[in-house]
Amino acid sequence: xxxxxxxxxxxxxxxxxxxxxxxxxxxxxxxxxxxxxxxxxxxxxxxxxxxxxxxxxxxxxxxxxxxxxxxxxxxxxxxxxxxxxxxxxxxxxxxxxxxxxxxxxxxxxxxxxxxxxxxxxxxxxxxxxxxxxxxxxxxxxxxxxxxxxxxxxxxxxxxxxxxxxxxxxxxxxxxxxxxxxxxxxxxxxxxxxxxxxxxxxxxxxxxxxxxxxxxxxxxxxxxxxxxxxxxxxxxxxxxxxxxxxxxxxxxxxxxxxxxxxxxxxxxxxxxxxxxxxxxxxxxxxxxxxxxxxxxxxxxxxxxxxxxxxxxxxxxxxxxxxxxxxxxxxxxxxxxxxxxxxxxxxxxxxxxxxxxxxxxxxxxxxxxxxxxxxxxxxxxxxxxxxxxxxxxxxxxxxxxxxxxxxxxxxxxxxxxxxxxxxxxxxxxxxxxxxxxxxxxxxxxxxxxxxxxxxxxxxxxxxxxxxxxxxxxxxxxxxxxxxxxxxxxxxxxxxxxxxxxxxxxxxxxxxxxxxxxxxxxxxxxxxxxxxxxxxxxxxxxxxxxxxxxxxxxxxxxxxxxxxxxxxxxxxxxxxxxxxxxxxxxxxxxxxxxxxxxxxxxxxxxxxxxxxxxxxxxxxxxxxxxxxxxxxxxxxxxxxxxxxxxxxxxxxxxxxxxxxxxxxxxxxxxxxxxxxxxxxxxxxxxxxxxxxxxxxxxxxxxxxxxxxxxxxxxxxxxxxxxx
Numbered sequence: 001x002x003x004x005x006x007x008x009x010x011x012x013x014x015x016x017x018x019x020x021x022x023x024x025x026x027x028x029x030x031x032x033x034x035x036x037x038x039x040x041x042x043x044x045x046x047x048x049x050x051x052x053x054x055x056x057x058x059x060x061x062x063x064x065x066x067x068x069x070x071x072x073x074x075x076x077x078x079x080x081x082x083x084x085x086x087x088x089x090x091x092x093x094x095x096x097x098x099x100x101x102x103x104x105x106x107x108x109x110x111x112x113x114x115x116x117x118x119x120x121x122x123x124x125x126x127x128x129x130x131x132x133x134x135x136x137x138x139x140x141x142x143x144x145x146x147x148x149x150x151x152x153x154x155x156x157x158x159x160x161x162x163x164x165x166x167x168x169x170x171x172x173x174x175x176x177x178x179x180x181x182x183x184x185x186x187x188x189x190x191x192x193x194x195x196x197x198x199x200x201x202x203x204x205x206x207x208x209x210x211x212x213x214x215x216x217x218x219x220x221x222x223x224x225x226x227x228x229x230x231x232x233x234x235x236x237x238x239x240x241x242x243x244x245x246x247x248x249x250x251x252x253x254x255x256x257x258x259x260x261x262x263x264x265x266x267x268x269x270x271x272x273x274x275x276x277x278x279x280x281x282x283x284x285x286x287x288x289x290x291x292x293x294x295x296x297x298x299x300x301x302x303x304x305x306x307x308x309x310x311x312x313x314x315x316x317x318x319x320x321x322x323x324x325x326x327x328x329x330x331x332x333x334x335x336x337x338x339x340x341x342x343x344x345x346x347x348x349x350x351x352x353x354x355x356x357x358x359x360x361x362x363x364x365x366x367x368x369x370x371x372x373x374x375x376x377x378x379x380x381x382x383x384x385x386x387x388x389x390x391x392x393x394x395x396x397x398x399x400x401x402x403x404x405x406x407x408x409x410x411x412x413x414x415x416x417x418x419x420x421x422x423x424x425x426x427x428x429x430x431x432x433x434x435x436x437x438x439x440x441x442x443x444x445x446x447x448x449x450x451x452x453x454x455x456x457x458x459x460x461x462x463x464x465x466x467x468x469x470x471x472x473x474x475x476x477x478x479x480x481x482x483x484x485x486x487x488x489x490x491x492x493x494x495x496x497x498x499x500x501x502x503x504x505x506x507x508x509x510x511x512x513x514x515x516x517x518x519x520x521x522x523x524x525x526x527x528x529x530x531x532x533x534x535x536x537x538x539x540x541x542x543x544x545x546x547x548x549x550x551x552x553x554x555x556x557x558x559x560x561x562x563x564x565x566x567x568x569x570x571x572x573x574x575x576x577x578x579x580x581x582x583x584x585x586x587x588x589x590x591x592x593x594x595x596x597x598x599x600x601x602x603x604x605x606x607x608x609x610x611x612x613x614x615x616x617x618x619x620x621x622x623x624x625x626x627x628x629x630x631x632x633x634x635x636x637x638x639x640x641x642x643x644x645x646x647x648x649x650x651x652x653x654x655x656x657x658x659x660x661x662x663x664x665x666x667x668x669x670x671x672x673x674x675x676x677x678x679x680x681x682x683x684x685x686x687x688x689x690x691x692x693x694x695x696x697x698x699x700x701x702x703x704x705x706x707x708x709x710x711x712x713x714x715x716x717x718x719x720x
Contacts, residue, residue: 001029003059007038012062015095016055025052027206032056035202037183038063042201044154046186048209049388050357053185054088057150060183062092065103065123070147074126077156077166079109080353085152086126093124108135112510112626113633115140129156129166134510136172137442147180149173153352154184154195155381155426157463163429168439170199171462172446187384191425198463211391212398215419218244218362219405226419237275240404241362245272249279249342253359253396257345258386260365260375262613265319266308268345268364273315276342280316284340288314291335298327300674300703303614304607313341320346323613325603348378351385361390361401366418381423428464431473433480434542437513440480444490445499445507452495487517502637509630515541519631520638522570529643532595533568534650538627539590540570540583545623546616548589549582558585561592593617594624598653600662600673625654661685670711678702690716 001024003013016022024032027047037043037060045053061072074089076082086107096103106122112134119125120142127135135143151170157163173180182199188207189195196203216225221235221243233243241257248255257272259265280288292314296306303325309332312318318332318341335341336356348368350356363386367375383403391399403418405411430436443458444450459477460470481497484490489503499507506516522537523529529537538544550558562569562585571584593610603614612620632647649660656666657673664686665676682701684690690712698709 001033006032006059008059008063009066011096011099011101012059012066014099015062015092016059018095019091021055024055025210026208027204028052028056030206031204032059035204037181037202040069040181042182042184042199044184044186044192044196044199044201044203046188046192046203047206048188048213049385050211050355050391050393051206051209054085054152057152057183057185058089058092061089061124061148061150062096062103064148066101071122071142071145072124072148072150073132073146074124074150074152075129075132075166075169076126076152077129077159077162078353079128081152082107082109082126082128084354089124089126110622113508113629114138117141120145129162129169130510133165133169133172133442136169137446137507137510139446146177149180149182151182151184154186155189157195158381158424158426158429160429160432164432164435164439167428167430167463168442171458172443174199175458175461187381187388188423189381189426190422194466195426195463198466209391209399210393211396213387213390213401214398215387215401217403217405217411217414217419219408219411223400223402224411224415226415239271240402241268241364242271242275244360244362244402245343246275246279248360249276254336254339254341254392255343255360255362256350256356256358256389257343257362257364258348258351259345260347260368262319262321262323262347264364265321265345265347266305269312269317269319269343270308272343272345273312273317276317277315279342284316285314287340288316291331291340294331295328298325298331299603300672301602302604303328304604305613316341317343317345320344320350321615322347322349322619323615325614326618329615348382348386351382351389357389357392357399359390359392359396359399361387361399363387363401363403366403366414377417379424380418380421383418384423428462428467430462430464431468431476433476434512434514436476437480437483438507438511440477441484441489441499441503441513442507444484444497445504447498449493449496449498452497455497484513487513487520489513489516502634505633505637509633511627511630512542515543515627515630516634516638519634523635523638523640523643525570525572526568530568531650532565532591533570534628534631534643534647535591535594535624536569536587538624538631539587539594541627543623543627544590544620546620547583547586548593548610548612548620549586550589551611554589555585558588562588590620593620594654597621597657598650598659600658600677602674621654621657625651628654668712668715670708675701675703675708678704687716687719 003016003022031045032038035041035043045056047053064072074085076085089105093103093105104122105124106119107126108116108119109128109131115138157166182201184199192203192205214225216223218240221233223231234247235243236246237243245255257268259268292310295310295313309328320332333354333356336344366378368378369375387401390401403414405414456474459465465473488500489506490497490499506513518541519537526533593606593612596606603617606612606617628647628651632644632651635643635647652663658666658676662676662680665671665679678701684693693713695709698704698712699706
């Protein structure tokens with residue numbers, strides 16, 4: 001079916017056609033013509049990766065705005081995905097402008113203590129599930145104008161960490177704004193009908209893909225396919241990954257290898273680099289040399305893994321995991337997408353994030369390490385997500401997804417367990433008290449006062465209540481209310497419950513109520529907290545991720561530090577009982593890492609000291625900054641007003657990674673922690689001292705070139 005044949009305004013079809021799309025895939029046709037989604041009906045669309053779900057949302061959204069029906073909220077589970085979708089939809093904004101109609105697209109992520117009033121001027125808002133929930137808690141006034149909610153990757157409702165927020169968010173929309181149209185996009189799941197009933201939605205299910213997917217298991221120098229057929233590999237290296245890679249790249253394809261650890265991703269990329277380099281053309285080698293230099297030039301100082309990543313890219317391979325610096329990750333993604341990087345070894349986080357398909361996908365291990373439980377088999381859904389990356393639309397006629405077996409028995413097991421299996425049923429993960437604490441407080445704080453029957457009625461609309469006994473759920477709610485009441489976040493007035501001033505602020509700040517309890521307890525135990533006390537307190541909050549658990553080799557040294565800093569730490573018998581000794585050491589290691597960052601240790605040095613990679617360090621310091629801000633807001637409400645300014649200063653230092661004296665300098669655009677320190681050493685210690693600086697003075701300072709020098713001078717003129 002052609003785009004122009006759809007019952008949509010001509011300007012909408014023109015935008016889609018200008019992007020080079022004039023024909024619908026079968027699942028897109030079914031979604032747009034066999035359901036009433038274009039008439040405002042809710043829809044659950046469950047189809048494989050790369051089957052064009054986003055286009056359905058795009059057409060519905062463009063029609064929505066063109067006809068003046070209201071705003072669109074486009075939700076994603078991950079920031080990286082939000083950025084990717086935002087870039088896609090900004091193209092629509094430009095094309096709409098050429099046609100003479102207004103479409104303003106915005107992106108909002110992070111900063112959970114804001115109504116984002118500026119978004120009232122935008123029509124299409126891309127955000128994450130968590131940010132959207134935060135906006136609802138803040139009662140952002142423009143939310144009343146939202147009439148279409150697109151939920152990308154709704155199968156994340158099955159995720160223990162992110163699922164509860166998505167479930168409560170959807171329950172809020174269905175409860176408070178029942179007329180909002182919901183378009184939910186999902187991978188193929190088994191209980192589509194049940195999820196559709198919960199959303200009061202039509203549903204369209206399809207296994208169609210634009211590129212045929214063939215699945216198989218590699219064993220004994222051959223590929224055994226799901227239909228029983230077999231094909232021989234070149235078997236030149238007696239290594240299944242290398243043999244598959246050679247056959248793939250020789251035939252003009254790319255290979256994506258999923259590994260179960262970061263270490264294995266790096267070692268696999270190294271292993272592949274030897275054979276890939278031999279298959280590169282001279283032109284490709286020249287281009288890759290240039291890209292490898294870009295890796296070394298990223299950042300103000302040399303980053304961990306820069307040398308090895310640069311060398312691997314020069315040889316046509318790369319690795320990808322959450323520990324990479326953001327700029328490095330972008331370079332790897334861009335040049336794998338362009339086809340220059342031929343082989344990529346990645347952890348499964350890639351399958352859940354940005355769209356990076358390859359002709360051949362190899363899942364090197366079907367085990368995943370979890371800190372709590374050790375190695376466990378991945379789910380069928382995880383396998384399907386990874387396998388779904390095989391085959392690039394418009395480039396490949398067929399995608400190949402391969403598992404690796406050690407013997408004949410394992411071949412049969414992998415066929416039955418993954419290739420021939422259906423994905424698991426999506427189940428609510430709202431049972432955990434750890435996640436419910438925040439959401440129950442959030443629901444109560446959204447009203448001036450709420451009857452117990454209203455609170456129970458709200459949660460009776462959740463997916464959890466549809467799938468489980470609500471009596472058990474009520475008992476969990478009662479326990480959480482007792483916890484919130486004990487810690488002065490809610491109070492009861494007869495049969496009604498309402499959030500206290502403290503409870504409302506905790507809800508608005510979008511932190512776990514337990515984090516607020518830990519803050520109060522820590523300050524009470526220590527009495528006169530030092531900077532390190534505050535860092536340790538932040539490190540022990542459940543909101544701070546990732547926690548840095550010590551290796552065996554680190555335990556002895558951390559124990560010595562624990563002894564030396566004992567008087568600064570909130571460690572009494574109650575604390576030890578609640579967290580455990582290893583957790584206490586993990587909090588210590590995390591606090592030491594945060595301390596090193598604000599004391600201006602370089603990223604490479606922090607990696608050497610604590611084995612924390614740039615991507616992890618960024619997430620750690622970003623979350624710590626937020627928790628320091630939240631603590632500064634809460635401290636007056638728990639009797640520690642004197643600490644508010646101390647915490648705010650510490651938050652500013654954490655954001656920039658500097659000692660206090662550099663804070664004025666890092667406010668300048670283009671001046672990070674390294675350039676600021678170099679300016680300070682050269683005698684430019686504040687903005688006033690830069691007022692009469694000349695370009696020729698500044699370019700003598702390490703890391704400051706002519707462009708940066710000019711930017712500094714222009715900014716200072718406007719400030720001082």
